[in-house]
Amino acid sequence: GQNIDQPTEMTATEGAIVQINCTYQTSGFNGLFWYQQHAGEAPTFLSYNVLDGLEEKGRFSSFLSRSKGYSYLLLKELQMKDSASYLCAAMDSNYQLIWGAGTKLIIKP
Amino acid sequence: SQTIHQWPATLVQPVGSPLSLECTVEGTSNPNLYWYRQAAGRGLQLLFYSVGIGQISSEVPQNLSASRPQDRQFILSSKKLLLSDSGFYLCAWSEGSRNTGELFFGEGSRLTVL
Numbered sequence: 526g527q528n529i530d531q532p533t534e535m536t537a538t539e540g541a542i543v544q545i546n547c548t549y550q551t552s553g554f555n556g557l558f559w560y561q562q563h564a565g566e567a568p569t570f571l572s573y574n575v576l577d578g579l580e581e582k583g584r585f586s587s588f589l590s591r592s593k594g595y596s597y598l599l600l601k602e603l604q605m606k607d608s609a610s611y612l613c614a615a616m617d618s619n620y621q622l623i624w625g626a627g628t629k630l631i632i633k634p
Numbered sequence: 635s636q637t638i639h640q641w642p643a644t645l646v647q648p649v650g651s652p653l654s655l656e657c658t659v660e661g662t663s664n665p666n667l668y669w670y671r672q673a674a675g676r677g678l679q680l681l682f683y684s685v686g687i688g689q690i691s692s693e694v695p696q697n698l699s700a701s702r703p704q705d706r707q708f709i710l711s712s713k714k715l716l717l718s719d720s721g722f723y724l725c726a727w728s729e730g731s732r733n734t735g736e737l738f739f740g741e742g743s744r745l746t747v748l
Contacts, residue, residue, distance in 0.1 A: 626675060
């Protein structure tokens with residue numbers, strides 16, 4: 526079956542760095558997505574990885590290892606506004622997104 | 635620029651009543667359209683997707699239905715709501731010509747069935 530695993534909740538301190546891990550099992554693979562979702566709002570796109578390696582975009586970076594079925598989202602210089610849920614989603618061979626349940630990130634002052 | 639809107643934003647409905655959620659996209663042609671449901675602590679569940687007018691694929695058997703009467707309009711309906719239909723419903727679109735997977739979501743509709 527197809528499955529996405531990510532931690533349910535994480536806590537970090539303002540100004541620090543946090544890494545949110547995601548492992549996936551899909552029928553075929555066409556890329557890994559990260560979305561940010563603030564409470565009560567719709568998800569917004571953060572990153573897309575289809576090749577192995579690290580993609581950096583400002584304070585956020587996303588890493589992919591296809592051989593390990595593994596990705597992580599790295600958030601640097603954490604700000605209070607980064608408190609949100611972070612959703613990992615893998616695209617299968619039919620170009621359908623398989624979603625994780627999301628990781629709720631709590632930022633403390 | 636492209637925009638997506640869905641409404642209503644919130645609604646409280648009794649069990650057995652009908653439902654209609656509407657979603658429209660502006661600024662693009664022939665988009666792929668999606669209806670998702672998000673329950674607390676669970677991942678996004680794809681309910682329906684459409685690659686063109688009148689073309690609807692259902693992912694989960696249930697008492698919900700979807701229609702696409704126009705290219706940029708997607709409607710989620712039910713004739714009789716169940717308690718288990720409560721949740722956060724999200725409409726989304728993606729580029730129809732490219733399978734990039736990037737989804738653009740509407741504001742969401744929070745449904746409470748009592």
